[in-house]
Amino acid sequence: QKEVEQDPGPLSVPEGAIVSLNCTYSNSAFQYFMWYRQYSRKGPELLMYTYSSGNKEDGRFTAQVDKSSKYISLFIRDSQPSDSATYLCAMSARGAQKLVFGQGTRLTINP
Amino acid sequence: DTGVSQNPRHKITKRGQNVTFRCDPISEHNRLYWYRQTLGQGPEFLTYFQNEAQLEKSRLLSDRFSAERPKGSFSTLEIQRTEQGDSAMYLCASSSLSGPDNSPLHFGNGTRLTVT
Numbered sequence: 206q207k208e209v210e211q212d213p214g215p216l217s218v219p220e221g222a223i224v225s226l227n228c229t230y231s232n233s234a235f236q237y238f239m240w241y242r243q244y245s246r247k248g249p250e251l252l253m254y255t256y257s258s259g260n261k262e263d264g265r266f267t268a269q270v271d272k273s274s275k276y277i278s279l280f281i282r283d284s285q286p287s288d289s290a291t292y293l294c295a296m297s298a299r300g301a302q303k304l305v306f307g308q309g310t311r312l313t314i315n316p
Numbered sequence: 317d318t319g320v321s322q323n324p325r326h327k328i329t330k331r332g333q334n335v336t337f338r339c340d341p342i343s344e345h346n347r348l349y350w351y352r353q354t355l356g357q358g359p360e361f362l363t364y365f366q367n368e369a370q371l372e373k374s375r376l377l378s379d380r381f382s383a384e385r386p387k388g389s390f391s392t393l394e395i396q397r398t399e400q401g402d403s404a405m406y407l408c409a410s411s412s413l414s415g416p417d418n419s420p421l422h423f424g425n426g427t428r429l430t431v432t
Binding site for chain 2 (some may be wrong): 209211213239240247248249250251254293295296302303304305306307308309
């Protein structure tokens with residue numbers, strides 16, 4: 206079993222919809238949680254960075270962390286075609302330099 | 317801040333040849349990482365430098381792979397005697413030590429290696 210599980214999709218939704226992406230993990234030592242967006246043939250771009258449990262909002266993006274359930278989510282409101290990309294969750298333990306990534310979810314927003 | 321720069325963007329080589337990739341991190345970042353990403357998968361950690369010291373290596377980094385970061389600036393990743401299984405995107409990332417323990421990583425656009 207992988208340390209971080211993420212449904213690879215693909216996920217296709219109409220423009221303007223609310224998108225929900227999520228990851229589960231098994232390592233209770235993980236305390237730092239990130240979401241990256243990756244366009245085709247580009248490197249991952251940091252979207253959200255959170256520490257421990259709770260919610261964080263940045264524009265149309267909201268990240269949620271539930272450490273008791275070992276479950277993290279990314280919500281995208283008012284989705285746009287430009288949001289079409291692969292979304293990667295990543296996490297690490299305190300003091301550890303290695304990020305562990307999920308497989309990535311391929312998202313398409315249809316105009 | 318010009319971001320993390322990687323060269324070349326794409327490298328095609330024949331099996332058995334050696335290849336070298338270069339990464340220039342964000343100038344004030346003293347931590348540098350190499351990851352490998354295959355199609356449809358998330359990036360996998362290869363190795364990590366703090367300044368010029370290589371502090372951690374994954375078991376994925378076989379003895380054919382070597383990374384250096386002379387003077388704590390740019391880094392190179394060399395693969396000797398390439399195999400078809402080495403075909404992947406090689407990503408470099410950097411972060412700052414001055415922030416919290418786990419400052420977020422900023423990635424370059426990678427070098428795509430194709431071994432024929």
